[in-house]
Amino acid sequence: xxxxxxxxxxxxxxxxxxxxxxxxxxxxxxxxxxxxxxxxxxxxxxxxxxxxxxxxxxxxxxxxxxxxxxxxxxxxxxxxxxxxxxxxxxxxxxxxxxxxxxxxxxxxxxxxxxxxxxxxxxxxxxxxxxxxxxxxxxxxxxxxxxxxxxxxxxxxxxxxxxxxxxxxxxxxxxxxxxxxxx
Numbered sequence: 743x744x745x746x747x748x749x750x751x752x753x754x755x756x757x758x759x760x761x762x763x764x765x766x767x768x769x770x771x772x773x774x775x776x777x778x779x780x781x782x783x784x785x786x787x788x789x790x791x792x793x794x795x796x797x798x799x800x801x802x803x804x805x806x807x808x809x810x811x812x813x814x815x816x817x818x819x820x821x822x823x824x825x826x827x828x829x830x831x832x833x834x835x836x837x838x839x840x841x842x843x844x845x846x847x848x849x850x851x852x853x854x855x856x857x858x859x860x861x862x863x864x865x866x867x868x869x870x871x872x873x874x875x876x877x878x879x880x881x882x883x884x885x886x887x888x889x890x891x892x893x894x895x896x897x898x899x900x901x902x903x904x905x906x907x908x909x910x911x912x913x914x915x916x917x918x919x920x921x922x923x924x
Contacts, residue, residue: 760799791915793873800877803863856880864897883908885919
C-alpha cells in the first residue's frame with residue numbers, strides 16, 4: 743500500500759495522512775524519510791479552496807469510551823513505541839488485526855454508535871464555522887452534504903482501504919467518495 747501512495751505522490755497527487763489507532767508514529771516513515779507526505783497525529787485544520795476543513799482520524803470523537811482512550815494513551819507512549827521496535831512488524835500487524843477483528847465481533851453495535859457520535863461531532867463543528875468534517879476510524883464509507891444557514895457543509899467518514907477499498911477525492915471544489923478494485 744505504501745508503494746501506491748508514493749506512486750500517487752510522484753504523479754502529482756497531494757497526499758496528507760492522519761495517524762490512526764494502528765499506525766501511530768508514522769510521521770517518521772512518511773515525512774522524515776524524505777517521502778514528504780505530511781502526517782497529522784490527531785487532526786488538522788486545512789483550507790480547501792477557501793473552505794475551512796477539519797480532518798481527523800476520529801478515534802477521539804467518542805470521549806465516553808474511556809477504556810479505548812486509556813489504551814490509546816498507552817499505545818502512543820514512547821515507552822510502548824520503544825518496546826514494539828523489538829517485535830517483528832509481521833507479529834505487530836497480526837496482533838493489531840486480531841484485536842480489531844475481535845472488537846468488531848464482540849461489539850458489533852459499537853460501529854453504528856460511533857458513527858452517530860461522529861455525525862453529532864460534525865454538526866457541532868459546522869456550528870463552529872467548519873465547512874467540511876472528514877473522519878476515519880468508523881470504517882463506514884459515508885458522504886453527505888447539508889445546507890446550514892445557506893451554506894453547503896460536507897460530512898465524510900472515509901471507510902477503509904482493506905474492507906471497503908474506499909478513499910476520498912477532492913477535485914474542482916467537490917468531494918467524491920471513490921472505490922478502487924483490488
